[in-house]
Amino acid sequence: MPHVITQSCCSDGSCVYACPVNCIHPSPDEPGFATTEMLYIDPEACVDCGACVSACPVGAIAPASRLTPEQLPFIELNAGFYPPRPPGQKLPPTSKLAPVIPAPQVRSGRSPLTVAIVGSGPAAMYAADELLTQPDVRVNVFEKLPTPYGLVRAGVAPDHPSTKRVTALFDRITRRKGFTFFLNVEVGEHLSHSDLLAHHHAVLYAVGAPNDRRLDIDGMGLPGTDTATELVGWFNGHPDFTDLPVHLDQERVVVIGNGNVALDVARILTADPDELARTDIADHALARLRNSRVREVVIAARRGPADSAFTLPELIGLTAKAEVVLDPDDHELVQRDLAALGTGPEDRLTRAKLDVLSKLGSSDSPLTRPRIRLAYRLTPARIVGADRADGIEFTVTGTDGSRRIDAGMVLTSIGYRGRAVRDLPFDDDAGVVPNDGGRVSGARSAYVAGWIKRGPTGFIGTNKSCAQQTVQQLVADYNDGVLADPVDRPGALAKLVAARRPAAIDLAGWRAIDAAEIARGDGIRPRNKFTDVPSMLAAAAAAPKPSVRQRILAGLRR
CATH class of the missing domain: 3.30.70.20 (Alpha-Beta Plaits)
Known part of the structure; x- marks a missing residue:
């Protein structure tokens, strides 16, 4: 529907x-x-x-x-709202709206198109969906963690359950004929690009942009300095960040950068733990937040209010859930930016943001509960502290003035950056794999989608059109005979993975982990996540073993 x-x-x-x-x-x-x-x-x-x-x-x-x-x-x-048209026609003949791009058509007559997808986040799953709209296509998805879905699982704030509903679509994709999961398998470690090409026509990398952009100022690296994305991984139960040292023993936290991730972190740090207890936040994070002494989170931006990096929906959502304030000087900046705006359509969203900001309370008001303070025109200069961070010094952007904000933890949230992929070229300046519409430049039968293709921009849904463009290129190459047929038999891939990575998890294993987490939620929380790999592997091991008949049918489907 x-x-x-x-x-x-x-x-x-x-x-x-x-x-x-x-x-x-x-x-x-x-x-x-x-x-x-x-x-x-x-x-x-x-x-x-x-x-x-x-x-x-x-x-x-x-x-x-x-x-x-x-x-x-x-x-x-x-x-x-839409004019009548014949059944099945997606847009009226005279429409000036952008057309819906049709699915790529795989021409038959060769061996079934078989594609390896590295990564299991939105771009990967949308690419799998696009490929599997065609009959007789095989898609094998490789993920280095025992659990799939990338930032939807580990990067979306726990109090945004509606955003995570897209995993229901991803679950439906995994049930499509021709889909296979190889979880807990790291390409570049357990398997190489050439290994994958021996079993596939093409390899599509959708590995995201896992690195944080780092702030190069004195004091970064002291205890109490981390990145916002690491903290997001910590409260989402990502196994790489379970032991992150999180300093919540002082009354103030400063977040440098004011994009959506910064707002997410500030909102979680100031939220009522009893409300968070009804989400899928990790147990270790919830326990620490219950004992937190944080009373204020300052979100500091280099530029003025009109240049705020957060989106209007996130700002509206933040003000609906938290107390958000501005300093009196920043209220004046908001009014100044409003007066400077034009009337064109490009200024509409900016005006809407500034209207929301203009209605925020003042930081001069008494602090009665944990709150968030938006601060503008502050350029980071150095972290203050000897054995640990005690605060941060800023210069006032565009002036000779300076300002210090005391804080027990300083987090940077200034963007993501792609990481070089083994056996592929890499543009270190842009942080992406060089490509032409998803076709990797200078690498045989390699394609990219998502952030590693275009950089860290857009919504979750943006990855669908991005993946669609890449799949169009891949299918065109297959149809034109550019992609060599796999040299190994279909069943050989599973044997290779089992030999290289005996702890690999299949779809049944993921479903066992998923069911166990939901059961651990006990009907109160959407799920209670496993936060370490051994626990995930133990849950996956409880998956029912396929019968001989099921194994034969699975082999025939492959």
């Missing part, structure tokens, strides 16, 4: 940009966007991916199958 918009929206357009098939209108570049009372989803074009749900800041979008009786008229209202 398609998704439906069920109320007047904030008109920030985030759902439009998140939609991978351009089915939400009017968009910001179309007539009527500025004056429309709401936006409308085209039921003929909607692919039910749910990307718009996570992008909507006011909870206005839901699947048609989940509407209340009072909301049912919105089904007709959404559909009525």
Whole structure:
């Protein structure tokens, strides 16, 4: 069933940009966007991916199958915005809207197209979905962790459960004919690019941008200095960050950078632990947060309010859940930026952000509960402290002035960066694998999708169109005979993985981990995650073993 918009929206357009098939209108570049009372989803074009749900800041979008009786008229209202057309036609013949890109057509006559996908986050799963729309295609997904789905599992804040609903779509993709998981297998460690090419026509890397951009100032590296993304991994139960030393024994934390991740961290650090206890936050993080002494998180940005990096939906969501304040001087900056704005469509979102900021309270007010303070025009100069961080000194951007903020922990949140992939070229300046629309430059039968392809930009849903473009290139190369057929027999891959990585986990193992985590939630939490690899492996080992008949059928399907 398609998704439906069920109320007047904030008109920030985030759902439009998140939609991978351009089915939400009017968009910001179309007539009527500025004056429309709401936006409308085209039921003929909607692919039910749910990307718009996570992008909507006011909870206005839901699947048609989940509407209340009072909301049912919105089904007709959404559909009525679009002109009548023949069944199956996604856009009217005279439409000036961007067309929906058709799925690539794999030409038969050769051996089944077999693709290895390295990584299991959104870009990887969307690429698998796009490939498996075709008959007689095989997709093997390799993930170095025992659990799949990348940043959806380990990077989305625990109090954003709607964003994580996209994993239901990913679970459906894993049930498609031709899909196989090889979890707890690291390409570059247990298998090489050439190993994969012996068993596949092509290898598609969707490994994200796992590194943080580092702040090069004196004092970084002292105890009490970390990155926001490490902290996100810590409270999400990522096994690499379970033992992260998190300093919550002083009243203030400073986050450098004001993107969405910075807002997520600030919100979690100031949230009521009893509310977090109903999420999938890691047990170790919840225990530490219950004993936290943090009363204020300062989010410091180099530039002014008009240049805020966070999105409007995240700002609206933050102000709905937390006490957010500005210094009096920053309130003046907001008013100055508002006065300087033009009236063009490019200024619309900026004005909407500034309007929200202008209504925030003042930091002069008494501190009655943990709060978040947005601070502007502060350029980091050095971390203050001897044995550990005690605070940070800033210069006031564009002036000779300076300012010190005392804090027990300083976190940087200034972006992600791709990591070089073994056997592939790498653009160190851009932090991506050089490519032309997803086709890797100078590497045989290699493709990229997601952040390692385009850099760390966009929503979760952005990865669908990104993966689609890459798959178009891959299928075209296959159809043109550019991709060599695998030299090894299909069954040989499983034997190779078993020999190189006996602890590899298959789809049944992941389902066992998933079921065990949900059961550990005891109906109170969505799940209680395993946060170390041995526990994950033990849960996976409890998966029922396939019968001889099931193994034979699986071999035939491969």
